[in-house]
Amino acid sequence: MILRAEWLKLCTVRGWMAGLAAVPLIMVALGVLFASGSTMSCMDGTREVDCPAPPADSSGRSVQDRLTFVNRELDGDGSITAKVGGLDGTITYPPPNHDEIVRGVVPWAKAGLMIKDGTGPGADYAAVMLTGTHGVRMQSAFTRDKAGPPLREAWLRLTRHGDEITGYVSDNGADYQKIDSVRLDGLPATARIGLFVTSPSGYTVDERAEGGHAVSARWTQATAEFSRISPGGAWTDSLVGYSDYRTTWEQTHPPGYTESGGVITVAGSGEIGPDSENGLAIERTLTGAFAALLPLLVVAALCGSAEFRHGMIRTTLAAIPRPLRLSAAKAAVIGAAALVTGLVAVAVTMPVTVGMLRSHAVVVLAAPWPTVLRVAIGTAVLLSLAALFAYGLASLLRRAVPAIVITTVLVLAPPILAATSVLPATAGVWLLRLTPGAAFAIQQSLPSYPQASRPQTVLDGYYPLSPWAGLGVLALYALAALTAATWRLHRDMTPSSQPAASSERGATSERGASSERGNPSERAASSEGGVRPRGSLRQDSA
Amino acid sequence: MATIEVNGLRKRYGAAVALDGMTFTVRPGHVTGFVGPNGAGKSTTLRTIIGLDRPDAGTAIIGGRRYAELAHPMRHCGALLDPHALHPARSGRNHLLWLAASQGLPARRADEVLGLTGLADAGRRAAGGYSLGMRQRLGVAAALLGDPPVLLLDEPFNGLDPAGIVWMRGLLRDLAAEGRSVLVSSHLMSELQDMAGHVVVAGHGRVIADAGVDDLIGEYASLEAAYLELTAGVGGIR
Incomplete structure (x- = not known):
């Protein structure tokens, strides 16, 4: 009943309904504008082509999966053991002068043993490996990474027992220590097992004096030597995920393997992990949420402050003399209206924009469906919580304009400042931890991984808090504002704190507001001009 | 039939005493006038009755219960305290619709009271x-929404044109005649003299006189004369 009354209040003010309707319109319009202006093309050698969609793993996530895989069939359970070492390689034109090809390995160059569901890019795998500078690791499923001992050369072993793959390491070839054990659900009875080498791009980050940073990447190749391979046997050479194009270096040092005297040397180049660079993240289609928040915050703040204009709150409290239930009902109505508005906005914007991007040959990175759902619903929840924050603050301050300014600054400014490099990165990180703007983390579809080579700072669009934790920060702000507003309304219904109001039309609430606005300014006047402040009683009863 | 029992209300705002033992009873069947100088505590009393002000001491009871305890208060007590307490962008009818919803009343009640107060045409604006007169009518419509046995009206004649005053006088008299308790605060003694059966005269936050209109007229010739005599020397609380 109170809910219905508050709902009627909301939808019988035409300006407020127009403001709510503007939310999906702005979001769709900006999404369409973004999509229609986006193009993407790739070079295949010297030819410009439409960018190929990156492969997807079994969860539907776009991944990078490029490696030299010297493999054979493994039927049923089994294992492979090899001594891996001599990890070396080539880095093309690194800093400082960018003028020569040098010998060296990048930190996440990888060489080791792998079991994989076939040799197609994106196929499930588990692997144990040496890395450039991160020691021995066991990795699987493109995102999982477990550290082993920091060896430069090691005996590695990978075993399959049913769906369970276990990686071992030894520094002497006799005593093996388990690194990790992972389940590869759905790995067929016959899988591929073997030796692999790959090497991601070498990245350098240049801090710019005017703020922000420039990321540069360069092609690298790694080689490694495998010996004492047990069981030995016939190998197939698979270039997983390679295109036909070869760099100048590769024309003389092709990817693949050579064998001499029981030592197999493998050369490879590429990355194994989630793809964040060969397409647009899905949340880019919802960037319009920033602008769409503005009318929403205005409407929510007006809903809060309108009660305290014209003494409306007296009519409301006479009808519903229960401040707590009244506040709860009002918040529920505003929160629900904003949530529905947000859901409509997202439900239209996302498919329309993604469709337009694809028709322009722009690659949209695939994410697992729970992630897409989280981004979509989370964006609507973000709008709802931001509306509640604005409503709560406007009810607390009993004025709309300061509430709109404060919520806009706190919610929208931090992510914009952090992403546009206006602030130093550390300041941006703290803003996105402490301010309600942290909530935009809910839109980040690409999690950061420590084993990824690319920089993943706040300047690169990675939020310091996890998606739900970020949303939780905004929820806490909204809750605090709502609680304070409810407390103030409740307090004003009690006599002790009620300032003087003896004029015939004195209003409970307006008196409270005017006395709090009045007193500080009077104090200021007294300290400046030496005028003795008037007593609050006289002021309030005047 | 429901009465309003105001019993020993006290309220201070800082050093100023707004209510100082205000005590009276409003009985059904006639209009009770509530008069007194500005600052006598009339509006504070009315606000206290419907729970918008909490007294430091004393009680205000409507039909045996406190206003704030009522699940659907506007079905028990309709009040017109401030005709401006509405959202200017909302139509009069929508103002009544949300109030009706808050009391669990059907939407047709809004149209009924709009018709009753002569706002059937203006209701959608x-x-x-x-105008102030239309707002007064809308306030009366809101007070009547729940068909309550008790009505509180603060200065209902303000802003009404002469026809409106005649209409309001007849309406209040009819509502009282239906057996409702009707408390009307006003400065218009001539209006009250024609309409009210009983008068409560307040000053300095307490009751100075509580008597039948006929008794006062018999003693002082007119209600206005009685009022001026009774409140001589009683100023506002400022």
């Missing part, structure tokens, strides 16, 4: 464009 934004209330911000209403």
Whole structure:
């Protein structure tokens, strides 16, 4: 009943309904504008082509999966053991002068043993490996990474027992220590097992004096030597995920393997992990949420402050003399209206924009469906919580304009400042931890991984808090504002704190507001001009 | 039939005493006038009755219960305290519709009271464009929404044109005649003299006189004369 009354209040003010309707319109319009202006093309050698969609793993996530895989069939359970070492390689034109090809390995160059569901890019795998500078690791499923001992050369072993793959390491070839054990659900009875080498791009980050940073990447190749391979046997050479194009270096040092005297040397180049660079993240289609928040915050703040204009709150409290239930009902109505508005906005914007991007040959990175759902619903929840924050603050301050300014600054400014490099990165990180703007983390579809080579700072669009934790920060702000507003309304219904109001039309609430606005300014006047402040009683009863 | 029992209300705002033992009873069947100088505590009393002000001491009871305890208060007590307390962008009818919803009343009640108060045509216009007289009518419509046995009206004649005053006088008299308790605060003694059966005269936050209109007229010739005599020397609380 109170809910219905508050709902009627909301939808019988035409300006407020127009403001709510503007939310999906702005979001769709900006999404369409973004999509229609986006193009993407790739070079295949010297030819410009439409960018190929990156492969997807079994969860539907776009991944990078490029490696030299010297493999054979493994039927049923089994294992492979090899001594891996001599990890070396080539880095093309690194800093400082960018003028020569040098010998060296990048930190996440990888060489080791792998079991994989076939040799197609994106196929499930588990692997144990040496890395450039991160020691021995066991990795699987493109995102999982477990550290082993920091060896430069090691005996590695990978075993399959049913769906369970276990990686071992030894520094002497006799005593093996388990690194990790992972389940590869759905790995067929016959899988591929073997030796692999790959090497991601070498990245350098240049801090710019005017703020922000420039990321540069360069092609690298790694080689490694495998010996004492047990069981030995016939190998197939698979270039997983390679295109036909070869760099100048590769024309003389092709990817693949050579064998001499029981030592197999493998050369490879590429990355194994989630793809964040060969397409647009899905949340880019919802960037319009920033602008769409503005009318929403205005409407929510007006809903809060309108009660305290014209003494409306007296009519409301006479009808519903229960401040707590009244506040709860009002918040529920505003929160629900904003949530529905947000859901409509997202439900239209996302498919329309993604469709337009694809028709322009722009690659949209695939994410697992729970992630897409989280981004979509989370964006609507973000709008709802931001509306509640604005409503709560406007009810607390009993004025709309300061509430709109404060919520806009706190919610929208931090992510914009952090992403546009206006602030130093550390300041941006703290803003996105402490301010309600942290909530935009809910839109980040690409999690950061420590084993990824690319920089993943706040300047690169990675939020310091996890998606739900970020949303939780905004929820806490909204809750605090709502609680304070409810407390103030409740307090004003009690006599002790009620300032003087003896004029015939004195209003409970307006008196409270005017006395709090009045007193500080009077104090200021007294300290400046030496005028003795008037007593609050006289002021309030005047 | 429901009465309003105001019993020993006390309220201070800082050093100023707004209510100082205000005590009276409003009985059904006639209009009770509530008069007194500005600052006598009339509006504070009315606000206290419907729970918008909490007294430091004393009680205000409507039909045996406190206003704030009522699940649907506007079905027990309708009040017109401030005709401007509405959102100017909302139409008069929508203003009544949300109030009706808050009391669990059907939407047709809004149209019924609009008709009763002569706002059937204006009801769909934004209330911000209403004259004071129309706002008074809308306030009365809101007070009547729940068909309550008790009515509180603060200065209902303000802003009404002569026809409106005649209409309001007849309406209040009829409502009382239906067996309702009707408390009307006003400065218009001549209006009250024609309409009210009983008068409570307040000053300095307490009751100075509580008597039948006929008794006062018999003693002082007119209600106005009685009022001026009784409140001589009683100023506002400022």
